[in-house]
Amino acid sequence: MPTSSAPTPSTPKGHAPAPKLGVRNTWQRAAIVSVLRDIDKFVSAREIHETLHERGEKVGLTTVYRTLQSLSEVEAVDVLQNKDGESLYRHCLTEHHHHHLVCTICGRSEEIEGGPVEKWAQLVAQRYGYELVGHDAEVFGVCRACQEAQRTQAGER
Known part of the structure; x- marks a missing residue:
């Protein structure tokens, strides 16, 4: 890990x-x-x-x-x-349990391990007196290829 x-x-x-x-x-x-x-x-x-x-x-x-x-x-x-x-x-x-990093432009995705997310979810549940039984967490962004395409398009204007 x-x-x-x-x-x-x-x-x-x-x-x-x-x-x-x-x-x-x-x-x-x-x-x-x-x-x-x-x-x-x-x-x-x-x-x-x-x-x-x-x-x-x-x-x-x-x-x-x-x-x-x-x-x-x-x-x-x-x-x-x-x-x-x-x-x-x-x-x-x-x-095994994992999360996703997803490009909001092209949809490309990466499977990521989320140790900090797991710890955060447990802390939030404890803070409010809950017993954690599960969670979903996805991370969204723009991949390098789409960033480069955006820069290229911006340069053409």
């Missing part, structure tokens, strides 16, 4: 573990996981459905939603909500 208080990537890109498919390993589930593994950002069920269609996979949108829900239940996918409340999904790269 890192000694720094700064969040650190928890899994290097390109070293993702084998997908956790859950109890029922269907071809539709495998196709959806394949799409998620190929995309390096959080995406909506509709985007996954469109990608499946582009690949020639005939998987209904309802099946995509149901499959994502069941994959979420076995923690095979990470889920977060965008600012409009829509659920976004990404293949889970680690087996």
Whole structure:
């Protein structure tokens, strides 16, 4: 475990573990996981459905939603909500509790360990007399590539 208080990537890109498919390993589930593994950002069920269609996979949108829900239940996918409340999904790269650093422009994300977040959540719960049973914390920002693109666009004006 890192000694720094700064969040650190928890899994290097390109070293993702084998997908956790859950109890029922269907071809539709495998196709959806394949799409998620190929995309390096959080995406909506509709985007996954469109990608499946582009690949020639005939998987209904309802099946995509149901499959994502069941994959979420076995923690095979990470889920977060965008600012409009829509659920976004990404293949889970680690087996332990983690948080996400998400680019608000392109959607790219990094899995980060959140030691300081864990400590903070425990302190807040204790301060108000609660027993901590869980928490969700996502960190949003603008990735380097998008920062550079913004600088380039600003320079062109």
